[in-house]
Amino acid sequence: MTLRPETDAVHNSMIDPASGAIVPPIVLSTTFEYETTGLDLPEDGLIYTRWQNPNRAALEGTLAKLEGGAAAQAIASGSAAMLTIFQALRPGDHIISSDDMYFGIRVQLNEFFAPWGLGVSYVDMSDLDAVHAAVRPETKLLILESPTNPMIRLADIAAIADIARAGGARLLVDNTVATPVAQNPIQLGADIVVISLTKYIAGHHDVLGGVVIFAAEDDFAERVTRLQRIGGSVLSPLNCWLALRGLQSMAYRVRAHSENARQVACFLAEHPKIERVLYPHHPSHPQYELAQRQMRVGSGLMSIQLRDGRQAAIDLVNRLNLFTSATSFGGTHSLIEHRESIEEGSSTPGNLLRVSIGLEHPADLIADLEQALR
Numbered sequence: 001m002t003l004r005p006e007t008d009a010v011h012n013s014m015i016d017p018a019s020g021a022i023v024p025p026i027v028l029s030t031t032f033e034y035e036t037t038g039l040d041l042p043e044d045g046l047i048y049t050r051w052q053n054p055n056r057a058a059l060e061g062t063l064a065k066l067e068g069g070a071a072a073q074a075i076a077s078g079s080a081a082m083l084t085i086f087q088a089l090r091p092g093d094h095i096i097s098s099d100d101m102y103f104g105i106r107v108q109l110n111e112f113f114a115p116w117g118l119g120v121s122y123v124d125m126s127d128l129d130a131v132h133a134a135v136r137p138e139t140k141l142l143i144l145e146s147p148t149n150p151m152i153r154l155a156d157i158a159a160i161a162d163i164a165r166a167g168g169a170r171l172l173v174d175n176t177v178a179t180p181v182a183q184n185p186i187q188l189g190a191d192i193v194v195i196s197l198t199k200y201i202a203g204h205h206d207v208l209g210g211v212v213i214f215a216a217e218d219d220f221a222e223r224v225t226r227l228q229r230i231g232g233s234v235l236s237p238l239n240c241w242l243a244l245r246g247l248q249s250m251a252y253r254v255r256a257h258s259e260n261a262r263q264v265a266c267f268l269a270e271h272p273k274i275e276r277v278l279y280p281h282h283p284s285h286p287q288y289e290l291a292q293r294q295m296r297v298g299s300g301l302m303s304i305q306l307r308d309g310r311q312a313a314i315d316l317v318n319r320l321n322l323f324t325s326a327t328s329f330g331g332t333h334s335l336i337e338h339r340e341s342i343e344e345g346s347s348t349p350g351n352l353l354r355v356s357i358g359l360e361h362p363a364d365l366i367a368d369l370e371q372a373l374r
C-alpha cells in the first residue's frame with residue numbers, strides 16, 4: 001500500500017527491536033562491533049559513526065523517500081551540504097547559479113571556489129533565455145532556490161531541468177524555503193535536492209542540519225557521499241533524531257505557516273505604508289500563476305518593502321512585539337530581519353524586511369503589524 005507523506009512521516013521511525021520503544025533511541029556510540037571476515041566492510045556502513053549511524057540512516061531514508069530520491073546524505077548544515085557538492089566538482093568545471101539566493105552560498109562560491117578554479121555565472125533563473133545562454137560545454141551544475149531567499153522569486157523547475165539535461169549538466173534545487181510539502185523538485189526533473197533542515201524540517205529553532213538528496217545513485221552521488229564520510233561533515237545523532245521528530249509534524253506545521261502567511265500577506269498588501277509584498281501565493285505577485293502550478297502550498301517566508309525607505313523598515317522591526325528581530329526562518333516563532341544589514345556584499349533593497357511567519361495566531365500577528373505601522 002502506498003502511504004501518503006503524512007502517514008509515512010509518522011511511521012518512518014523504527015521501533016527499537018531491543019526494547020520495543022516507539023521513539024527510537026539516540027545512538028551515541030561512535031563505534032560498532034562488526035564481523036571480521038577478511039572481506040569488505042558491512043554494507044550498512046555501521047562501523048564508525050562518521051561512516052554511518054542508525055539515527056542518520058533513519059533520517060536519510062525518510063528524506064529520500066519524501067522527496068522521491070534514491071539516496072540521501074544528512075550533513076552538518078545546509079551550508080555544509082552545498083560546500084560538499086562544490087567540493088565534489090573539479091577545477092575547470094562551470095556552475096550556473098541563481099543571482100538571488102541565500103548569501104552564504106554566494107560567499108562560498110566567490111571567496112573559496114572561484115579562486116580554486118570553479119567558473120560561476122549568476123543569472124536570473126526566472127529568465128529562461130538567460131539560463132539557456134549561460135550554458136557552456138564545461139557546465140556541470142545549475143543551482144537554484146525556488147522561492148529564493150530573500151527576494152522570494154520563483155523559477156520554473158521543469159523548464160530549467162530540460163535546459164540542464166540538454167546541456168549535459170545536473171540541476172540542483174534548494175528546497176528549503178518551499179519545503180517538500182509544497183514541491184518535490186526530483187519529480188519536476190531535478191537531479192539533486194538540498195534542504196537546510198534547520199528551517200521547516202526540524203521546525204523549532206533548535207537544530208542545525210542539512211541534507212543532500214539524489215535522484216539516482218550515480219557516480220556524482222557516490223563522490224559526494226564519499227567526500228562526506230572521508231571529510232566528516234556528518235550530522236550528529238542527536239540532530240538527526242530531532243530532525244526526524246520534526247518531520248513527523250512538518251506537513252501540518254507547513255500548512256499552518258502557509259495559511260498564516262497568506263492572511264498576513266493579504267493584510268500587508270492593502271496597507272498604504274507597504275510598497276510591495278513579495279509572496280508568490282498572493283495574487284499581486286507577478287509569478288502567482290507559476291506558484292499555483294508548481295507549488296501545492298505556500299511557504300511561511302515572505303519579504304516586504306516599505307514605501308518610506310530604509311529607516312522606516314528598521315523602525316518597523318523595533319516597534320513590533322510578536323515578531324522577534326532575528327535571522328533564520330521556518331520555526332514556531334515569527335521572525336523579522338533587515339537583510340541588507342546582515343548580508344555580505346548585499347544587493348538587497350534597503351527598504352526590504354524578510355518576514356518568517358510562525359505558528360502564532362494570524363490575527364495576533366496582524367494586530368501587531370497594524371500597531372507597529374500606525
Ligand SMILES: Cc1ncc(COP(=O)(O)O)c(C=O)c1O
Binds near residue numbers: 177
Ligand atoms: C535557502 C537556504 N539554503 C541554505 C541555507 C543554509 O542553511 P544552514 O543555515 O543550515 O547552513 C539557508 C540559510 O539560511 C537558506 O536560507
